[in-house]
Amino acid sequence: MALVLNEEQAMLKEAAAGFLAEKASIKQLRELRDSGSEQGFSSDVWGEMAQMGWAGIAIAEEFGGLGYGYTGLGLVLEQAGRNLSASPLQSTVLVAATLIAELGSQEQKQKLLPAIAAGELLATLALQEGGHHAPLQTAASAVRDGDGFVINGGKLMVLDATSAATFIVIARSGGTAGDEQGLSAFLVDAGADGLKVEQRSLVDSRNVGALILDNVRVSSANLLGAEGQAWPGLSRTLDIANIGLAAELLGLSAEAFERTVAYLKERKQFGRVIGSFQGLQHRAAELFAELELGRSIVLQALHAVDDGQADLALMASAAKAKLCEVAQRASNEAIQMHGGIGMTDEYDIGFFIKRARVAQHTFGDYNYHLDRFAQLNGF
Amino acid sequence: MSDLEQFRQETRSWLEENCPASMRTPSKGFDDLYNGGRNPEIDHPDQKIWCDRMAARGWTVPHWPKEYGGGGLDKDELKILRQEMAAITARSPLDSFGISMLGPALLQFGTEEQKLEHLPKIARGEIRWCQGYSEPNAGSDLASLATKAEDKGDHYLINGQKIWTSYADKADWIFCLVRTDNSGSKHEGISFVLFDMASPGVTTRPIKLISGSSPFCETFFDNVKAYKTNLIGEEGKGWAIAKYLLTHEREMISGFGAAPKKSVGQMALETMGSDASGRLANGVLRQTIAQYQLDTLVFGATMARVGDEAKAGQGLGAASSIFKYYGTELNKRRNELNLAALGEQALGWDGDEYRGGVISRDWLRSKGNSIEGGTSEVQLNIIAKRVLGLPDA
Known part of the structure; x- marks a missing residue:
C-alpha cells in the first residue's frame, strides 16, 4: 500500500479534525477536569462519534462496523491527539474491540462487537499490575472451579475503568510469571460480585482506574479464546494498541509543535521576535525533522496492521518508541520555548505534556519498546 | 505478449549477449566505478567496452530523450531495464x-544548441565533468562567491579560485x-558557465583529507577564456540554476542514510x-545501536513516504527538506558505531589485517558528509526559514 492517504481517508481525516476541534477540544477537557468529572469524557459527544461510525471504524462490516481498518482509526486518533479529545476511542474501540475480534468466538463477537460499534457498550482491558507494562509477568490468577473460574488479583491503568460495563481481565490459569503459556482472557461484568473498581486520578485528567478482584466467579462462557492461550491474540492487540497510541502521540506532538512555532513568531524579547534567534530556530528545525520521521513510521505501521504484515511487532515497537521520543521532545520544548507562560495552568500548552506522558506510558514506554525493538532485531 | 513483456525479453537477451562477465560482479566501491572522460581511468578493459555498448543504445542515461544520447525509455521500461540489470548483477x-x-x-x-553539444558527450562518457562551486571564502555562504568573469565580447575572462x-x-x-x-545583491550577478579544464590558465592541486586521500582539489583560474555560447541561462541569473543543481546533489548525498547490509547490531553481537x-553484552552500546537502527528504519519510511x-502528484513535500540533514547525520552515527562495535579492528589505518584501514577511513570521511553540499546547520536554517517561516535575525 502506498504511503499516502486515499480519498476516503483524506475526507475522514478532515471530518475528524473539524468535529473534534468543535466538540472535543482542550477547552472541553479543561471543563471536564475543573468540574471534577469522574467519567472524564462527554457522553453526548461520544454518542455523536458513535453516530458517525467511529466506534466501529475498525470493526468488520459483518459485525456492524465500518470496516475502514486501522489506518482509518489511526487518522481519527491522530486528530484526537491534536485536540486532546477525551473519549473511549482508546479503551473500547482501539483495544477492547480488537482483542474481542482477535480472541472471541463467533458467538462472542456477534454479541459484543455490534454493541461496541453502535456506541452502546464500553469495554476495556485490565492487564497491567505493577508500575510498568509487563504483560508476561501477569500474576492475577484464574483457578478452575466447577463450570467456571475464580479470579483473584489487582489491576492498574485500566482505561475508562469507572465507565466500562465489561472488563477483559487477563489472568494466569497456568504457567508461571514470564510464560506466554497459561495466560487467559475473561469477560467480567462491572457489577460482578467480588470486583471493586476504584477511580484513580492521573496527570492527564482522563478516566483511569484500578481493579481489585477478590474471588470473582465467571462461567466458562466468559472465557475469551482458549484457556491459557490468550497470548498470541493479546500480543497482537497490544501491538495494534501501541500503533494507535503512536498515532495519538503524533497528533499531540504536531499540535504542540505548531502552537510553539506560532508563539516563536509572536513573542518579542530584546526588540525582536524570539523566532529570529538561531538558537531556537535550529531546535525547532530538528524537531520538525523528527516529527516528519514520526509521521512516516506511524503511517507505515498502520498499513502493516491493515496489510497483515508479518513484522507487525517490529513495526509496533518502532512506531511507539519513536513517537514516545518525539512526544517527549515536542512537549518538553513546548514548555521551554513558551517560557514562563508555558508553566501556567491558565495557558493550554501544559495539557499536552500531561497527556503525552500518560499515553507514552500506556502499554509500554520508550524504554520498553526500544528494548523490544532491539530484541526483535536479534540483539 | 504485451509491449512491456516484449521489451523485457529483448532487454534480457541483449544484456545476456552484451554484458561482459567481468561487469557482472559488484564494484568494490567508488574507486572502481567507471567515470569516462578523455583519459578514462580503467581498472579493467571491459569497463570501456560495457560503457560503449550501453551508450550505443542510450542506456547510460536511459531516461534522457534519444536526441541527446539517451534511451528515451518511459518509467515502466526504465524499471524493467533496472530489474534486468539487477538480475545479472550488471554494474552501472x-x-x-x-x-x-x-x-x-x-x-x-x-x-x-547547448543540449545537443554537451548531453551526447556525457551520455557516451566522452567528457568528464567537475563542479566549480565552493571558494575559500564562500562555503556555507556560497552566494558570496567572488571568482570574476570579465566580459570580453564573445567570451568571459575568468580569474579566481575554487576549492573542494x-x-x-x-x-x-x-x-x-x-x-x-x-x-546588486550577492544572489544577483552570478552566472553559470561551462569551460574546458584544458584551457590555458587552469591549474589544480589535490587536497589530502584526514581520511588519507580524497577526490577534492583546489582549482585556480588565471585569465581563463570561457565562451559565451557556454553560458547557461541568462547572464547574472545563475543562482537559480545553482540551487536546482544542489537539490540533485543533496538527494544523492542523503542516500548515505540507507541501512547497511549487515546491521550494526549483528556486527556488535559477533564481536562482543x-x-x-x-541481549548484546554491553547495555550502553546496545541502546545507542537500537536508537540508530530505529532512526534508520524510520528514515527509510520517510524516503518511501515522500516518494x-x-x-501521487503531491510533489516533494516539506519532508524532503530534512533528507540531506538527517541522512548525513545518520551516516556519521553509523560510522561512530562501527568504531564502538569493532574496537581495535576499526582503528587500523593500513595493512591487510585492517583491509587497508577501510573502516577508519570511511569513518573519517563521513565527517565531511554534513559539511559538503550545504552543512547541517545550513540545512536547519533552510528548514527554519522556508518550511517553518521563522524570520531572519
Whole structure:
C-alpha cells in the first residue's frame, strides 16, 4: 500500500479534525477536569462519534462496523491527539474491540462487537499490575472451579475503568510469571460480585482506574479464546494498541509543535521576535525533522496492521518508541520555548505534556519498546 | 505478449549477449566505478567496452530523450531495464557528475544548441565533468562567491579560485559559478558557465583529507577564456540554476542514510557476544545501536513516504527538506558505531589485517558528509526559514 492517504481517508481525516476541534477540544477537557468529572469524557459527544461510525471504524462490516481498518482509526486518533479529545476511542474501540475480534468466538463477537460499534457498550482491558507494562509477568490468577473460574488479583491503568460495563481481565490459569503459556482472557461484568473498581486520578485528567478482584466467579462462557492461550491474540492487540497510541502521540506532538512555532513568531524579547534567534530556530528545525520521521513510521505501521504484515511487532515497537521520543521532545520544548507562560495552568500548552506522558506510558514506554525493538532485531 | 513483456525479453537477451562477465560482479566501491572522460581511468578493459555498448543504445542515461544520447525509455521500461540489470548483477556502465548533476540542469535550463553539444558527450562518457562551486571564502555562504568573469565580447575572462572541486584533476570540463556583476545583491550577478579544464590558465592541486586521500582539489583560474555560447541561462541569473543543481546533489548525498547490509547490531553481537537473555553484552552500546537502527528504519519510511507522495502528484513535500540533514547525520552515527562495535579492528589505518584501514577511513570521511553540499546547520536554517517561516535575525 502506498504511503499516502486515499480519498476516503483524506475526507475522514478532515471530518475528524473539524468535529473534534468543535466538540472535543482542550477547552472541553479543561471543563471536564475543573468540574471534577469522574467519567472524564462527554457522553453526548461520544454518542455523536458513535453516530458517525467511529466506534466501529475498525470493526468488520459483518459485525456492524465500518470496516475502514486501522489506518482509518489511526487518522481519527491522530486528530484526537491534536485536540486532546477525551473519549473511549482508546479503551473500547482501539483495544477492547480488537482483542474481542482477535480472541472471541463467533458467538462472542456477534454479541459484543455490534454493541461496541453502535456506541452502546464500553469495554476495556485490565492487564497491567505493577508500575510498568509487563504483560508476561501477569500474576492475577484464574483457578478452575466447577463450570467456571475464580479470579483473584489487582489491576492498574485500566482505561475508562469507572465507565466500562465489561472488563477483559487477563489472568494466569497456568504457567508461571514470564510464560506466554497459561495466560487467559475473561469477560467480567462491572457489577460482578467480588470486583471493586476504584477511580484513580492521573496527570492527564482522563478516566483511569484500578481493579481489585477478590474471588470473582465467571462461567466458562466468559472465557475469551482458549484457556491459557490468550497470548498470541493479546500480543497482537497490544501491538495494534501501541500503533494507535503512536498515532495519538503524533497528533499531540504536531499540535504542540505548531502552537510553539506560532508563539516563536509572536513573542518579542530584546526588540525582536524570539523566532529570529538561531538558537531556537535550529531546535525547532530538528524537531520538525523528527516529527516528519514520526509521521512516516506511524503511517507505515498502520498499513502493516491493515496489510497483515508479518513484522507487525517490529513495526509496533518502532512506531511507539519513536513517537514516545518525539512526544517527549515536542512537549518538553513546548514548555521551554513558551517560557514562563508555558508553566501556567491558565495557558493550554501544559495539557499536552500531561497527556503525552500518560499515553507514552500506556502499554509500554520508550524504554520498553526500544528494548523490544532491539530484541526483535536479534540483539 | 504485451509491449512491456516484449521489451523485457529483448532487454534480457541483449544484456545476456552484451554484458561482459567481468561487469557482472559488484564494484568494490567508488574507486572502481567507471567515470569516462578523455583519459578514462580503467581498472579493467571491459569497463570501456560495457560503457560503449550501453551508450550505443542510450542506456547510460536511459531516461534522457534519444536526441541527446539517451534511451528515451518511459518509467515502466526504465524499471524493467533496472530489474534486468539487477538480475545479472550488471554494474552501472557509467557514473559521472555529468549524468547526476549537470545533465538535469542542462535539460532544464540549456538551449537546444547547448543540449545537443554537451548531453551526447556525457551520455557516451566522452567528457568528464567537475563542479566549480565552493571558494575559500564562500562555503556555507556560497552566494558570496567572488571568482570574476570579465566580459570580453564573445567570451568571459575568468580569474579566481575554487576549492573542494571533486575530481578537478581528472575532469575534462567544469560547470562553474562565476560573478559577472558586483553591483546588486550577492544572489544577483552570478552566472553559470561551462569551460574546458584544458584551457590555458587552469591549474589544480589535490587536497589530502584526514581520511588519507580524497577526490577534492583546489582549482585556480588565471585569465581563463570561457565562451559565451557556454553560458547557461541568462547572464547574472545563475543562482537559480545553482540551487536546482544542489537539490540533485543533496538527494544523492542523503542516500548515505540507507541501512547497511549487515546491521550494526549483528556486527556488535559477533564481536562482543550476548548475555543469557540474548541481549548484546554491553547495555550502553546496545541502546545507542537500537536508537540508530530505529532512526534508520524510520528514515527509510520517510524516503518511501515522500516518494509515494511525489508519485501521487503531491510533489516533494516539506519532508524532503530534512533528507540531506538527517541522512548525513545518520551516516556519521553509523560510522561512530562501527568504531564502538569493532574496537581495535576499526582503528587500523593500513595493512591487510585492517583491509587497508577501510573502516577508519570511511569513518573519517563521513565527517565531511554534513559539511559538503550545504552543512547541517545550513540545512536547519533552510528548514527554519522556508518550511517553518521563522524570520531572519
